[in-house]
Amino acid sequence: MRSLHPSERDPLEESELESSPVYDGVLLKVRRDRVSLPDGSESVREYITHPGAVVVIAVLPDGRLVFERQFRYPLRRAFLELPAGKIDAGEELLACARRELREETGYEAAAWQYLGVMHPCIGYSDERIEMFLARDLTHVGDALDDGEFLEILTFTVDEAVRAVMEGVITDAKTITALFRALPLLGTAISPAAR
Structure with a gap:
C-alpha cells in the first residue's frame, strides 16, 4: 500500500475550481464541480453529498x-x-x-x-x-x-x-x-x- 508523507501532494489529486448546487433535497444534495485534473486539464464532477x-x-x-x-x-x-x-x-x-x-x-x-x-x-x-x-x-x-x-x-x-x-x-x-x-x-x- 502506497503511503504519502503528510506534506506530499497526491499525484492523483483533483482540485476544485468551482462548485455549484444542482439539487437540494430533504436527504440528498447534488453538486456539480469544475475540477483541475492531475495533468492540468479540466473536467466536471457531479456528486451527491450525504450527511453520513x-x-x-x-x-x-x-x-x-x-x-x-x-x-x-x-x-x-x-x-x-x-x-x-x-x-x-x-x-x-x-x-x-x-x-x-x-x-x-x-x-x-x-x-x-x-x-x-x-x-x-x-x-x-x-x-x-x-x-x-x-x-x-x-x-x-x-x-x-x-x-x-x-x-x-x-x-x-x-x-x-x-x-x-x-x-x-x-x-x-x-x-x-x-x-x-x-x-x-x-x-x-x-x-x-x-
Missing part, C-alpha cells in the same frame, strides 16, 4: 445477529440489512448508533465497539458509514419513525455469511460490516457457509 450514516452489528446473547428486512424504493424491493440510519446534524456517532438500534429493533446494548468507516458509493457520493459492534443486548421495544416499516429477523453468523455468498444479502453496508466484524465474533465460519 451508521450501521450496527447487533449480537444477541446466543450469538445470533439482528437483521432487518425493509423495502427500498429505488430498487422497488425489500432487502435484508443490518440496522442502520442517517446521522443527524451535530449528532455523535455512538449516540446515532444507539438511537438507530433502539428505534428500529427495540434493542439497547451495554457494550459497544467502533469498527471503522466504509464509503459505499465513492464514484458519485461522499457518503460514509460508520460501523459499530453492539453486544449485551436487552429488548426494550422499538420506536420506529413515522412511515418506517420493517421486519426484524435473526441469523447465526454462518447463516448470514451463507446469505451473502448465495446473493440473498446484497446490501453493501451489511456485507462490509458483517465481514469487518467476523474476526471479533469469535465464530469460525464453517465450510458450508463459504
